[in-house]
Amino acid sequence: MASDPIRPFSSKAAVVCRAVGKTWAAGTERAHEALRGLDLDIAPGEFVVLLGPSGCGKSTLLYMIAGLEDLTGGEIWSFGERVEAPSPDRSLIFQETSLFPWLTVWQNVSFGLSLRGLPVAERKAVALACLQRVGLAEAMHKRPDELSGGMRQRVAVARALAMRPKVLLMDEPFAALDVQTRAKMQDFLLDVWRDSAASVLFVTHHIDEAVALADRVVVFTSRPGRIKTIVPVDLPRPRDPFAPESEALRRQLTLLLRDEVDRAFAEQEAMTA
Numbered sequence: 001m002a003s004d005p006i007r008p009f010s011s012k013a014a015v016v017c018r019a020v021g022k023t024w025a026a027g028t029e030r031a032h033e034a035l036r037g038l039d040l041d042i043a044p045g046e047f048v049v050l051l052g053p054s055g056c057g058k059s060t061l062l063y064m065i066a067g068l069e070d071l072t073g074g075e076i077w078s079f080g081e082r083v084e085a086p087s088p089d090r091s092l093i094f095q096e097t098s099l100f101p102w103l104t105v106w107q108n109v110s111f112g113l114s115l116r117g118l119p120v121a122e123r124k125a126v127a128l129a130c131l132q133r134v135g136l137a138e139a140m141h142k143r144p145d146e147l148s149g150g151m152r153q154r155v156a157v158a159r160a161l162a163m164r165p166k167v168l169l170m171d172e173p174f175a176a177l178d179v180q181t182r183a184k185m186q187d188f189l190l191d192v193w194r195d196s197a198a199s200v201l202f203v204t205h206h207i208d209e210a211v212a213l214a215d216r217v218v219v220f221t222s223r224p225g226r227i228k229t230i231v232p233v234d235l236p237r238p239r240d241p242f243a244p245e246s247e248a249l250r251r252q253l254t255l256l257l258r259d260e261v262d263r264a265f266a267e268q269e270a271m272t273a
């Protein structure tokens with residue numbers, strides 16, 4: 001049977017998803033469809049936020065783009081190459097920081113470079129430069145348990161930057177932080193992003209965060225996750241969260257998401273009834 005031709009795409013695109021699907025435990029009685037028929041193109045340097053109900057497959061999509069998880073349908077491409085394995089070009093930052101507690105801050109930041117076999121002096125210099133960018137140069141010899149939650153997340157960002165990724169995948173990186181620290185981290189991330197020219201794919205549940213950060217917001221349906229709609233955010237930066245345009249966008253996204261969250265809850269209730 002001939003498969004559908006895939007929609008053409010630019011080899012310069014940072015990430016291309018074509019008909020991407022994922023069924024966990026496919027072919028078994030525990031088969032569980034997380035994502036279905038997803039088409040998405042991310043431009044170089046673009047900041048894209050993924051928004052959707054819990055369990056709709058956002059983390060699954062990031063893992064697949066990172067090359068950490070196999071697809072069960074479709075294809076993912078990055079800068080003209082098929083994604084089939086992890087690459088230093090694509091860094092993933094998890095919701096819970098995963099720093100090594102027995103290493104110092106600079107050793108954590110340069111860990112990926114040590115896997116590449118870089119000499120220690122060079123690794124230390126790169127780590128220092130990245131820590132300067134996240135405002136933590138003076139914490140370089142500390143250990144992760146001596147830092148606050150916000151500082152640990154900044155170290156995680158520095159570690160991702162040390163690999164000079166072209167695509168930064170961020171899975172609810174600031175979710176565990178208080179509102180004020182989160183706002184600071186958003187400003188800081190926008191500064192880092194501007195300097196790095198990387199594309200960012202950022203998952204959040206916070207609509208205000210989506211409006212503060214995104215060039216485009218991708219709204220997912222409830223599971224199996226599909227793209228419900230893509231909302232462009234044409235607001236100049238730095239953004240004023242109190243501007244009527246920001247308020248209107250928050251309202252639009254809230255309504256779009258509410259439908260899907262209701263649907264997801266109804267489905268869960270039906271399954272447990």
Ligand SMILES: Nc1ncnc2c1ncn2[C@@H]1O[C@H](COP(=O)(O)OP(=O)(O)OP(=O)(O)O)[C@@H](O)[C@H]1O
Binds near residue numbers: 032052053
């Ligand atoms: N390793 C796994 N094995 C089996 N099923 C999984 C696995 N990881 C996730 N799932 C299922 O796949 C679906 C999508 O999960 P995923 O973690 O991608 O959702 P999410 O959109 O990131 O949710 P949240 O917003 O709560 O983080 C869920 O129904 C989840 O139960």
Ligand SMILES: [Mg+2]
Binds near residue numbers: 058
């Ligand atoms: Mg998730």
